Amino acid sequence: MTETATATTTTTHVMTINMGPQHPSTHGVLRLLLELDGETIIKAVPHIGFLHRGVEKLAEYRTYQQCIPLTDRLDYVAPFSNNLAYALAVEKLFGIEAPERAQHIRVLLCELTRIASHLLWLATHALDIGAMTVFFYCFRERETIYDIFEMVSGARMHLSNIRVGGVARDLPGGFLEKTRKFVAEFPSRLDEYETLLTDNPIWKKRTVGVGVISAEDAIDYGLSGPSLRGSGVDWDMRKSEPYSGYDKYHFTVPLGRNGDVYDRYRVRIEEMRQSNSIVHQALNILPGGDFLARIPNVTLPPKEDVETNMESMIQHFKIIIDGIRPPKGEVYLSIEAPKGELGFYIISDGSSHPYRLKIRPPSFVNLEALPKMVEGRLLPDVVATIGSLDIVLGEIDR
Amino acid sequence: MNKMDNEAIATLVKTRFPEAITGSGIFRNELTLIVKKDCVVDVARFLKENKELDFNFLSDLCGVDRVGTDGIFEVVYHLYSIYKRHRVRLKAPIVSNDPRISTVTGIWITADWHERETYDMFGITFDGHPDLRKILTPDDFEGHPLRKDYPLDGRQPATLRDTYRKGEA
Numbered sequence: 001m002t003e004t005a006t007a008t009t010t011t012t013h014v015m016t017i018n019m020g021p022q023h024p025s026t027h028g029v030l031r032l033l034l035e036l037d038g039e040t041i042i043k044a045v046p047h048i049g050f051l052h053r054g055v056e057k058l059a060e061y062r063t064y065q066q067c068i069p070l071t072d073r074l075d076y077v078a079p080f081s082n083n084l085a086y087a088l089a090v091e092k093l094f095g096i097e098a099p100e101r102a103q104h105i106r107v108l109l110c111e112l113t114r115i116a117s118h119l120l121w122l123a124t125h126a127l128d129i130g131a132m133t134v135f136f137y138c139f140r141e142r143e144t145i146y147d148i149f150e151m152v153s154g155a156r157m158h159l160s161n162i163r164v165g166g167v168a169r170d171l172p173g174g175f176l177e178k179t180r181k182f183v184a185e186f187p188s189r190l191d192e193y194e195t196l197l198t199d200n201p202i203w204k205k206r207t208v209g210v211g212v213i214s215a216e217d218a219i220d221y222g223l224s225g226p227s228l229r230g231s232g233v234d235w236d237m238r239k240s241e242p243y244s245g246y247d248k249y250h251f252t253v254p255l256g257r258n259g260d261v262y263d264r265y266r267v268r269i270e271e272m273r274q275s276n277s278i279v280h281q282a283l284n285i286l287p288g289g290d291f292l293a294r295i296p297n298v299t300l301p302p303k304e305d306v307e308t309n310m311e312s313m314i315q316h317f318k319i320i321i322d323g324i325r326p327p328k329g330e331v332y333l334s335i336e337a338p339k340g341e342l343g344f345y346i347i348s349d350g351s352s353h354p355y356r357l358k359i360r361p362p363s364f365v366n367l368e369a370l371p372k373m374v375e376g377r378l379l380p381d382v383v384a385t386i387g388s389l390d391i392v393l394g395e396i397d398r
Numbered sequence: 399m400n401k402m403d404n405e406a407i408a409t410l411v412k413t414r415f416p417e418a419i420t421g422s423g424i425f426r427n428e429l430t431l432i433v434k435k436d437c438v439v440d441v442a443r444f445l446k447e448n449k450e451l452d453f454n455f456l457s458d459l460c461g462v463d464r465v466g467t468d469g470i471f472e473v474v475y476h477l478y479s480i481y482k483r484h485r486v487r488l489k490a491p492i493v494s495n496d497p498r499i500s501t502v503t504g505i506w507i508t509a510d511w512h513e514r515e516t517y518d519m520f521g522i523t524f525d526g527h528p529d530l531r532k533i534l535t536p537d538d539f540e541g542h543p544l545r546k547d548y549p550l551d552g553r554q555p556a557t558l559r560d561t562y563r564k565g566e567a
Contacts (some may be wrong), residue, residue, distance in 0.1 A: 049534035056519075057543055061550050092426050219454050219480060222508030235480045329425045332476050332487060334457065343458055345476065360458040360476070368511045397534060 028393030051397035063323030072158035074395040083162035089333040089344035102166035108282040117338035125387035165299035166292030207262035211385035221369035225340025231259030323352030361395035404429040459512035461520035519544035
């Protein structure tokens with residue numbers, strides 16, 4: 001903690017304090033330099049990059065399939081959404097589509113991911129503000145979702161379950177029952193969280209009117225996802241640019257009004273209800289058929305063919321060793337990830353490696369608006385505001 | 399207030415800026431406009447302020463290294479209109495021996511961090527940017543890692559690691 005000699009006309013002492021990079025409420029390795037006058041924040045400067053692993057550079061040296069595990073490690077609390085955005089971008093480059101069953105499996109797992117991501121957000125956000133019980137409740141449900149993920153892919157966190165052209169494997173036995181049970185129970189759990197927070201006077205005092213951003217500013221700052229919808233802007237890419245068959249589902253897009261921490265909280269809580277309903281619909285309409293498209297030189301042939309048919313075995317080896325080669329061109333594809341617009345910009349030069357892979361991470365852009373939301377406010381509001389933006393440093397630093 | 403199709407957007411922008419737009423293309427139903435780097439601010443402002451286009455949202459801004467093949471860097475802007483629901487991609491080629499271009503932070507505030515990242519990763523200078531500092535790499539990191547001539551396994555001096563161990567960085 002250092003005191004600087006600079007003083008403005010309204011202040012006598014400006015104190016600069018360092019919040020993070022090891023601070024529990026910065027949700028990772030975010031460092032904030034705060035200039036304070038008493039408890040009022042005059043200036044906030046975020047410093048990022050502590051988790052920079054050069055994912056975009058690495059991707060230029062990997063084949064298109066090898067990039068999938070890299071995407072898991074961006075927003076590591078919602079890996080499936082990252083996989084999906086990347087796979088959709090590569091599919092767009094090829095001009096192919098996943099079979100219907102794969103699309104519904106993707107939606108199903110994507111919405112479970114959204115619930116898991118929002119549960120982690122709610123747990124830590126409430127913990128930051130001092131409501132500890134919520135943390136344990138949320139992690140109880142999140143555990144069930146992670147058990148489901150483990151059934152599907154064998155991994156709990158980094159699923160890498162998507163392939164270009166579909167998903168890696170079909171849903172395992174017991175999946176439908178377990179998921180149905182979760183979907184039936186979850187709405188009552190959500191009510192449970194809400195009884196702890198929504199009308200709680202302490203919660204409201206900490207969140208209502210805090211971290212306010214207007215709709216115009218939110219758009220100008222490039223906010224997306226629940227952080228933008230908290231300000232009342234009706235933009236959800238599942239509705240505006242439906243991908244992976246989202247247009248077949250019925251759901252509403254919850255909106256806030258005031259753009260404060262409380263409204264963003266209400267939006268995410270309602271989103272979990274909607275996601276639960278989407279999962280329920282997906283379970284009911286899940287069609288039969290292939291889980292991976294059959295496209296020569298792009299998708300792996302079915303395992304039983306590889307074991308019995310020489311041509312298929314050669315195909316299999318060629319795809320693994322040489323990689324897949326999309327035509328020359330470039331695409332930008334973005335999806336509604338739990339945090340907002342997650343985009344992949346891929347330039348292909350016709351080889352088996354991306355010439356350039358640019359990731360548009362929602363948290364990176366959302367964090368950029370933090371100083372706007374906290375300057376002029378009190379120090380404890382910073383903690384509440386960071387929580388309400390739901391940032392993950394893995395995708396900010398890449 | 400309807401979505402415009404790609405051809406209509408291209409025609410509208412080309413009519414307004416016959417000189418500045420040097421090319422356009424549509425691939426996988428995505429419109430790309432190539433714009434002269436000196437005109438990028440004017441074109442961007444038009445795209446945002448024109449009522450029919452209404453590109454109020456800068457989705458993404460990034461650099462691309464094409465020095466090896468064409469001797470240029472590209473700055474790529476992905477624009478979206480939240481109310482009209484259409485997209486466009488702007489590309490501004492800049493010569494590699496003097497990579498600089500005007501900032502668009504005056505049009506979309508969100509460009510601030512994107513331009514800092516592009517500066518950090520490619521060494522492209524954004525003239526008029528309010529606070530052009532490195533953003534992802536440490537202060538004493540040398541070079542621009544996303545340039546194609548930068549090796550994958552890095553080339554930082556061995557002393558850098560010692561600096562971090564001592565906690566002086």
